[in-house]
Amino acid sequence: MIKSEMVEADTSSHPLCLGVNIDHIATLRNARGGQDPDPVLAAHVAANSGADSITVHLREDRRHIRDRDIERLKDQLTLPLNMEMACTVEMVEIAKVILPSTVCLVPEKREELTTEGGLDLVTHKDRLFPMVQELKSSGIKVTGFIDPNIDQIETAKEMELDSVELHTGVYCDGGAIVKKQELVKIKKSALLATKYGLKCHAGHGLNFDNVVAVAQIIEISELNIGHFLICDAVFSGLGSSVSRMKDIITEARSSLT
């Protein structure tokens, strides 16, 4: 966006919400098999620090967030809960019991490290449409996580989705030229989505640097960010944890004399 447009835009009527994805707190917890760190505690910290919603991805293999985490989040959280999930009968049944505020439908492959691309609504429209309707009739808002592509937006509208989440992964991982091209696609997609009355979210791979250009797209109303925040939290907190441990062991040893 050029500077003059930024100045003229009425940003007060276009708030930008931050959804914090806490999956990787659970990844750390599961690495040891115990209770720590607790993703529910992480959700409270995020809520107290300005997060507008909490996002979790209940994967079919339960590699990070588990069913019990979602139940506890639903019981304890006052913020909206956004549940990312594959388009399967099992997940639809779980969502209908948990009743998150929003479900974000994502493609899921067991062998992938993270969600690698958007859901192809165009190809899977007929299979997905009844699931979308079933979730909506339970009072859950439904988002489709899609690549920034006009055909996908058209199909999202036909499928009566409430919102779309634009995959920013290619933008985030690309070099300067790809970034520029992807940003154009993201802007065009966001504009068309809102023209059709769909809420437009975005996420994947965002960090302190690359988030700025995406946050300046006025049609985008929510960003979902996870991995980078958990990585940054390690380094903004590790120093104070080490100092505290050093103080504790020094004090323990000196109290012997």
Ligand code: PXP
């Ligand atoms: N949005 C969706 C649909 C995702 O699948 C993910 C990754 O779980 C994110 C946002 C967050 O991506 P990241 O962890 O890279 O910030």
